[in-house]
Amino acid sequence: MLSLLLTLGLGHAADADVGGYVRVMTRPDFQGGDGKLGYWNLYGRLLNEGPWVALQLNLDLLVPDPGTDAVWSRVVAKLEGGSVWATDDGNGVLGDYRLSQLYVEAGNVLLPDVTWQVGTLWQSFGDLGLYDMRPAQIFFDTVGLSGRYRTDRAELLLGFGDSGYRLKGAEYNTVFTPGGTARVRLGSHAELGVGGEAFFEPQVTGNRYAPHSTPDLAYEDFLRGEMVQAWLQDHPGQAINFPDPQPTSAASYKAIAYAGFGGLGPLVWNNLFASFRRLHPDNTVTETVDGVDYTLYVTDLTDQRYELLVGDELQLRLVPGRLDVVWAGLFGRHWDLDNTLAPSDHNRWYASTVLRLQGYVSDTVHLLAETSVANEVSTQGNAYRLHVDSIFTSTDGVSDTRGLEYGDSDTRTTWQAKAGLVLNPLGPGVYVRPSLRLLYGLQYSTQNNAFGNSFVETLDQYNEFGNVERHWHHVLALEAEAWF
Amino acid sequence: MRWLMPLLLVGCAPKAPPLQATSPLPTVVATAAASTDSRAITAGPVALSDALVETLAARNLTPALVDAAGYADAFAGQRTTAPRLRHLVTQADGAALLVLCEATPRFDSQLNGRFRWVVAVTLSVSPTQDLDLVSTETFDVPVFLSFHHEREPEALAAAAPIVQRHLSRLLDGVLGGL
Numbered sequence: 001m002l003s004l005l006l007t008l009g010l011g012h013a014a015d016a017d018v019g020g021y022v023r024v025m026t027r028p029d030f031q032g033g034d035g036k037l038g039y040w041n042l043y044g045r046l047l048n049e050g051p052w053v054a055l056q057l058n059l060d061l062l063v064p065d066p067g068t069d070a071v072w073s074r075v076v077a078k079l080e081g082g083s084v085w086a087t088d089d090g091n092g093v094l095g096d097y098r099l100s101q102l103y104v105e106a107g108n109v110l111l112p113d114v115t116w117q118v119g120t121l122w123q124s125f126g127d128l129g130l131y132d133m134r135p136a137q138i139f140f141d142t143v144g145l146s147g148r149y150r151t152d153r154a155e156l157l158l159g160f161g162d163s164g165y166r167l168k169g170a171e172y173n174t175v176f177t178p179g180g181t182a183r184v185r186l187g188s189h190a191e192l193g194v195g196g197e198a199f200f201e202p203q204v205t206g207n208r209y210a211p212h213s214t215p216d217l218a219y220e221d222f223l224r225g226e227m228v229q230a231w232l233q234d235h236p237g238q239a240i241n242f243p244d245p246q247p248t249s250a251a252s253y254k255a256i257a258y259a260g261f262g263g264l265g266p267l268v269w270n271n272l273f274a275s276f277r278r279l280h281p282d283n284t285v286t287e288t289v290d291g292v293d294y295t296l297y298v299t300d301l302t303d304q305r306y307e308l309l310v311g312d313e314l315q316l317r318l319v320p321g322r323l324d325v326v327w328a329g330l331f332g333r334h335w336d337l338d339n340t341l342a343p344s345d346h347n348r349w350y351a352s353t354v355l356r357l358q359g360y361v362s363d364t365v366h367l368l369a370e371t372s373v374a375n376e377v378s379t380q381g382n383a384y385r386l387h388v389d390s391i392f393t394s395t396d397g398v399s400d401t402r403g404l405e406y407g408d409s410d411t412r413t414t415w416q417a418k419a420g421l422v423l424n425p426l427g428p429g430v431y432v433r434p435s436l437r438l439l440y441g442l443q444y445s446t447q448n449n450a451f452g453n454s455f456v457e458t459l460d461q462y463n464e465f466g467n468v469e470r471h472w473h474h475v476l477a478l479e480a481e482a483w484f
Numbered sequence: 485m486r487w488l489m490p491l492l493l494v495g496c497a498p499k500a501p502p503l504q505a506t507s508p509l510p511t512v513v514a515t516a517a518a519s520t521d522s523r524a525i526t527a528g529p530v531a532l533s534d535a536l537v538e539t540l541a542a543r544n545l546t547p548a549l550v551d552a553a554g555y556a557d558a559f560a561g562q563r564t565t566a567p568r569l570r571h572l573v574t575q576a577d578g579a580a581l582l583v584l585c586e587a588t589p590r591f592d593s594q595l596n597g598r599f600r601w602v603v604a605v606t607l608s609v610s611p612t613q614d615l616d617l618v619s620t621e622t623f624d625v626p627v628f629l630s631f632h633h634e635r636e637p638e639a640l641a642a643a644a645p646i647v648q649r650h651l652s653r654l655l656d657g658v659l660g661g662l
Contacts (some may be wrong), residue, residue, distance in 0.1 A: 019626055021596040054596055065586055066518045076593060113521075126632055127597035134597070152521075177499045183632070191633050260633065269631050315630075426645060431598075431630050483598055 015060040023052045024084050025479030034452035035088075037475045041257045042330065044354040044372045045132035047441040047477055051087045054080035056101075064107065070114045073106040076119075098258045115148045121159050123181060125193050125258035126271050129326040129431055130354045136256040136273040138197045141166035142177045149434075155183045163199055167280050171209040175201045175280065183258070193258035199280050201250040204238040208277045211283060212245035212297035222301050223404060225341050228294045245297035252280040252303075268315040279305040279346075290395045304337035305346045315430070322360055331355045335379075342404035350376040354401035358422070358430045366422040368437070376412045381405040384447045388469040389459060400427045414445045418478075423453040434482035494554040503656050504544040511545040511581040512612070513537060514572055516554075516559050518588040519636055526589060529551035531641035535648045536585060543655055547583070550575055565608055569615050576612045581658070584608045585647060589627075589639035598628035601639040605647055609654045619654050 027035035027047070032187065056078040064072040081097030083090030090096045096456035103119025110116075121139035123146075128135070139146070144161015158180040164172045179197025204210035214227075221227040227428040233237060235322035254277035262269030281303035287294050313328040329352070351373030359367045378384070420439035426432050449455055451473050456465045513536050515528030527533070533549055540547040550572065558571050565586065572582050586606050592600040603625040610618035627642035 015600060017624065017626075019583065019592065019594075019595055019600055019602075021598075031609060052596075056593065056595060058592060064520045064590070066520050066523065070524070080596075124594055127630075129597060129630065132597060260631065262631075269633075271631070432629075433628065463533075483600070484626060 001390070015063055017058045017060075018438065019056045019058065019081075019481050019484060021052065021054040023049070023479070023481045024155040026050060026087060027475050027477040027479075028413060029475055031470065031473060032453050032455065033473065033475070034201040034454075035475065036452050037416060037418070037473060038414055038445065038451055039442050041133065041472070042350060042352045042374050042376070043414055044130050044370055045358070045419070046130075046356075046370055046418050047416075047439060047475055049132060051084040052082050052464050053084060053097075054078060054100075054274045067293075069108045069112045071106065071108050073104065074100075075104050077102045100142075101454075102298075111147075111149075111371055113149060113151070115150070117146045117148070117159075119143060121146050121161055123157060125181070125183070125195070125256065125273060127473070128271070128328055128330070129271065130313060130326055130356060131311065131330055133311060133330070134273075135275045136193070136195070136258045137275075138179050138181065138195055138254060138256060139177070141175075142179075142197070144177065148411075152318055153185045155181075157181045157195075160337040163280075164201075167199070167208065167281065170241045171283055173201060173204065173207060173209045173211070173283075175199050175469050177277065179254075181256070191259070191264050193257070196253065198252075199252045201248040201280070205247045208295075209283065211248050211250040211281065212302040212428075214245045214249055214297045215243045217296065217298070217301065219301060219338060220341055220404075222285075222298065225285075225287055227296055228289045232289065241293075242294065248299055250281050250299055252278045254278075254425055262315075266316050267317055268317055270312065270314045272310075274310045276308050277306070279307065284330065291417045299305070301338050304335075306335045308333045321428060324358050324428070326356045326358075326430050327353070328355075339380070341380070343378040343381045343406060343410070347380040348376060348378050350374065356430060360428045363427045364424055365423055366428065367420075368422045368439070369417075369419045370414070371417045374414045376414075378410040382407045382410050384409045386446055387448055388467045390448065407444070412447045413444065414447075414450065416441065416443045418442075434480065436480050437477065439477040439479070441475040441477060443475075444471055445473070446471065493648065496652055502543055502652060503659050504542075505659055506544075508544055508546045508579055510579040511540055511547045511583060512550055512572060512579040513540065513547045513585075514555060515585045516555070516568065516603050517636065517640055520588070520590050521639045523560055525552075526557050528558070528585065529637040529641045532585065532587070532644045532647065535644035536583060536651060539651050539655070540583065541547075543659060544583065548577075548579065549616070564646070565618075565620065566615070567605045569608060569610055569618060573612050573615065581610055582612055582615075583604045583651070584610075585651075587593050587640055587643070587647075589636045589643075590595070591635075591639075592626070594626070598630065599632060599634065601627050601629060601642075603627060603639055603643040605649065607654060609651070609658050611658075619633045619657055621650050623650060623652060635657070 041048045059075045061073040076100035080100050083092050083096035085092035103117050105117050107115045121142045124134045124137035139164035142161040146159030148157045155307045160178040163175040163177045175198050181195030183193035217227045218427040221230040256275045259272045281299045284295050309332045310331045318325050331351045333349045334346050354372040356370040382405040386409045390408040418441040423436040424432050449470050501535045515533050517526050517528045537547045554575050562568050589601050589603045592602050606622045608620045625643040625646045627639050
């Protein structure tokens with residue numbers, strides 16, 4: 001696709017430009033891990049993320065003429081993925097990459113100072129750099145049309161489109177998605193923004209991929225994958241009368257907010273992002289009983305999942321040219337009002353804070369130190385295994401082979417520290433790239449073996465590999481990161 | 485920490501001095517920043533002009549920044565380099581060299597957590613006595629800003645280190661021929 005667009009551009013003497021991002025590393029792990037210090041970037045993205053490559057082609061079809069209302073247009077295509085030869089188990093296979101963005105922009109068509117965009121519509125208020133997270137983003141799932149009006153002080157974006165393929169994949173059904181954002185700059189030291197999007201999936205009788213609900217299903221049976229079995233036990237010999245799915249509609253939404261301020265003394269900038277969303281419901285699960293596959297429609301069992309996410313990041317220039325500090329915090333709360341029985345990613349809260357210091361020995365030689373503390377709490381029973389023999393215990397040390405809990409604690413607490421040498425050819429700055437880093441990372445987690453691994457967890461007497469109790473984890477990292 | 489010392493020493497190693505003028509040469513410097521949103525021409529940010537001045541001073545040149553009020557209106561009507569250089573000559577006040585940095589920053593996209601801008605730069609160095617001997621480089625500098633509120637001035641400031649490098653290369657050619 002990129003080659004095609006480049007060829008198109010050269011043929012019409014248009015301006016083409018390739019930008020992108022690369023992150024590549026090796027992290028020898030002598031404790032049997034997969035090269036990441038912990039499970040995810042709640043503990044800070046550093047040493048907890050794998051490789052990533054993004055290539056973005058920008059092709060000007062009509063170059064903007066500065067200061068005029070002349071029409072301009074361009075094509076943007078972004079290819080990205082998380083695998084690089086010899087750095088991960090994918091070994092750079094192209095199946096790990098996707099064309100994640102493709103859109104055409106046109107400016108000054110119909111309305112002056114308005115930019116129209118057709119294609120993928122993703123928009124974000126900004127980034128929590130230490131977490132590599134973007135809580136305040138919309139249209140991540142949407143293909144459609146947007147119009148953006150921008151002045152020096154304000155920006156308004158309105159759009160609509162379809163999120164069906166992103167949300168439902170091969171079980172596509174149209175998910176109409178309108179939304180928008182508004183952002184205003186207050187003086188030279190503050191900004192505010194709000195936005196949101198809604199997803200509506202209409203009832204379509206006769207379309208098996210449209211939302212349906214199979215009646216008379218119990219949530220506990222859904223969790224165990226025993227809905228059909230339970231129904232057949234209640235209705236012996238009546239398999240032919242298994243209830244038909246009933247068509248319905250589905251809706252979900254997301255609201256986002258942003259506040260930024262800075263440029264005051266050592267405070268470079270502070271970004272506060274928040275989002276609240278109702279997740280779009282699932283459509284089907286499949287159960288097999290007596291060799292027969294049953295497709296069950298679970299819209300009404302999965303339509304009350306909510307997520308709140310709040311994140312803040314503060315950048316300080318403590319000693320100009322010598323020491324910069326970035327401090328971030330994140331809080332998340334997930335509810336699943338359908339599930340009142342079992343722990344899951346939809347019933348939990350988590351909070352963490354990350355502090356990074358970067359000192360400048362010279363323009364290009366820097367020292368980096370970072371630490372983080374995180375707490376993850378399941379609000380619906382145990383979800384974490386704290387010890388090597390946790391498999392034998394549940395609440396109060398009682399084994400329950402039919403229990404819906406997992407492990408022996410509802411809380412996982414994680415502490416990480418990272419330190420090392422950074423070479424920055426372009427000079428000082430926590431986020432100045434490219435960066436070449438030699439880092440050592442240390443993690444303590446209350447959970448046993450809290451990092452990606454291939455350990456055998458069974459306590460079966462025939463386990464040939466044995467088990468190990470381990471709460472400390474060390475990783476050495478050699479990595480490079482660049483935007484271009 | 486002893487293992488760090490060799491790396492730190494390498495990082496602090498002295499660099500070879502740049503090619504220098506044999507005697508101090510008065511040099512006029514102007515930066516002209518255009519915007520895709522406006523026809524107005526403004527002076528570039530201090531970080532950009534400071535970077536140019538620093539590069540010139542390191543080569544035994546005596547840089548003097550021209551006040552943007554003296555060329556902003558004229559440049560708004562002159563969209564190409566040649567007439568702009570001719571206009572600057574009228575304000576050279578006996579200087580031997582002209583340095584003109586014309587830059588147009590343009591927001592590109594949000595890219596993996598950063599705001600990508602592309603700064604289109606035309607950098608010219610010319611003897612004031614003969615503008616036909618002008619040396620010019622035209623290049624694009626992609627820069628990556630952390631925040632949405634950072635706009636054209638911040639993009640120009642972020643491009644300064646790359647502009648410095650191009651200026652150094654141009655000066656090598658110009659000073660070598662003097």
